[in-house]
Amino acid sequence: MEFVIKISQFLLSLSLLIVLHELGHFIPAKLFKTRVEKFYLFFDIKFSLFKKKIGDTVYGIGWLPLGGYVKISGMIDESMDKEQMALPPQPWEFRSKPAWQRLIIMLGGVTVNFLLAVVIYIGMSYFYGDRFLPVENIKDGVLVESTAANNAGLLTGDKIVSVDGEIIEDFSQIPEKVLFGKNIVIERNGQQSTVTLPQDFLAQLIDSKEKKFIDLRMPFIIAEVPDSSFNKGSGILKGDIIIGFNGQETKYIDEVIPALETLKGQEVEATILRNKETIQIPLTISDDGKLSLIYASGATSETLEALGYYTYETKSYGFLESIPVGIEKTGDKISSYITQFKAIFTPSTGAYKGVGGFKAIYDIFPSFWSWQVFWNITAFLSIMLGVLNLLPIPALDGGHVMFLLYEMISGRKPSDKFLEYAQLVGFILLIGLVLFANGNDIFKAIFN
Structure with a gap:
């Protein structure tokens, strides 16, 4: 079912873009009385899934979904129709039109x-x-789960102040800005410093094959307590959030995981956030630093806001306001x-x-x-x-x-x-x- 949904969106988007792009060529061609021989969605190599001739134009759908095209008379294109080009120019052909008309026809697709x-x-x-997270509302810095970024000098907990002199207001823009930036001003432990990324930083990220780069720090939310878990009878429930062990705060996943490593094989007093109330629950940590619990690695903006981790802002626009936006x-x-x-x-x-x-x-x-x-x-x-x-x-x-x-x-x-x-x-x-x-x-x- 997942494949059906993804491929449906992919094909619908691709088809919409191709048809509208080709219409961008088709409409000015018709306005300038230039003959359009074919208008196709997808390529019709050898055969078509559908075709119908209306007037001078054959409209159709090809079988190869790699694009689409309009075939305009008297134009040298991918069809390489040398026979037509060898004949004397006709008034309805592309090559017979003034250069400014031909330019408009060619720019029609990208304009659309x-x-x-x-x-x-x-x-x-x-x-x-627009619902967004202001950078100033990220009080404890960002999550940096990338060896290449860590080696360059970016660490979890850093606050991104600016990228190449540009102050970024929306968190969603930070990963891309940093990715293609050079000088990153960060704040760490109350002190500002500049991290200069190496020229081949992108290559290092790609070669590392790490899927994550810069993200939000997330709470350790219990997604499921398996029946086989040795912490099943501890009282911990689905939806609980672990925020500390033995009085030491672990507000985020990136703090919980290292804490588990240091507490291997121990019985601990876990501080749990449940329904906005704090309770204590005894938990067992295995010799390999596991809780035998399934946790969620992410959460919706609504959940994060309700828990008090981040405060989002929403901008609404009237119709006229939305135009310049x-x-x-x-x-x-x-x-x-x-x-x-x-x-x-x-x-x-x-x-x-x-x-x-x-x-x-x-x-x-x-x-x-x-x-x-x-x-x-x-x-x-x-x-x-x-x-x-x-x-x-x-x-x-x-x-x-x-x-x-x-x-x-x-x-x-x-x-x-x-x-x-x-x-x-x-x-x-x-x-x-x-x-x-x-x-x-x-x-x-x-x-x-």
Whole structure:
């Protein structure tokens, strides 16, 4: 069932993004009276799952869910239709249109991608508002469960003051800011200092194969007391929170685990928080430092707030208020993705090791259905698709735009033969990037 939910979200999001992106090309092409021969969701190599011709255009669904396309008459694209290009230009063809019209047609897809992200973020701001944890409300610092981060100088309990001079107000932004930052100002034991991350910090994180980096410190909440547990008759119950042993405070999991190691094989007096009241319960710790209890490694923001661990804030927006908020969020996400992209194309950072393909995209969808999560992921993927398509690779929209700008500035149009060769090189390069990204997915699945 988990697979069905995840794959449904993945395919729905992907289909929505592809159709709207291609509509971005289709609509201006039609407005400029340019013939569109095909409009396809997914690729129809050899055969289609569905197709129907309406007017001059064949609308269809292919069987290979790796993207989609519109085939515009008189345009050198992935179809490499040399026979059509060998004939005299016709007035309804792409190549017969003025350069400014061709530019608008080519920019239509990415324009829709960015506009879609804006619309989604406006809608989410209006319907859901923003619930966030102010950094100033994290009184005991953050959890740093990463050998690479620890070696760089970041430790559990540190308070993140700023990253590269930027003071961060929302905790959810800290992991990404630190990940792509250099100079981290922290507060430890009341003293501020600067941690300078090594240039290959990202590579160290990826090579360590550790899934956690910077997170919130969590309480040790009992999720289950197994019937086989030697602490079954102690009086401890599901939902209890261990906050101390023998009078020593252990407010967080990262304090409980080390304490158990020092108390191996002992009978201890555990301080328990139950229904906001503190009680004492005798517990046995095994010789290997275990309680024989199942605990939760995380909790919802509502639970953490009710327990008094963190105080969250919620911002609500009216419809008009949500418009600038949605635009700002889109701009922030574009900037964030470009930062990540720069890191990927800087070999010394090692960020390229973390590049993923379709499996990586599939994995970011949750195993439960949440429209809020779905739309948030879809908005980010729309931005990602827009930025990627603007790359100056001939097989992508950005490649066509690059040649069109050259034509408009120089007054000289590249020859069809040159464009064919450029398209072929771009297509090979694009296939290489796709194989690399999905190859990374396969490598991680086998060796991680």
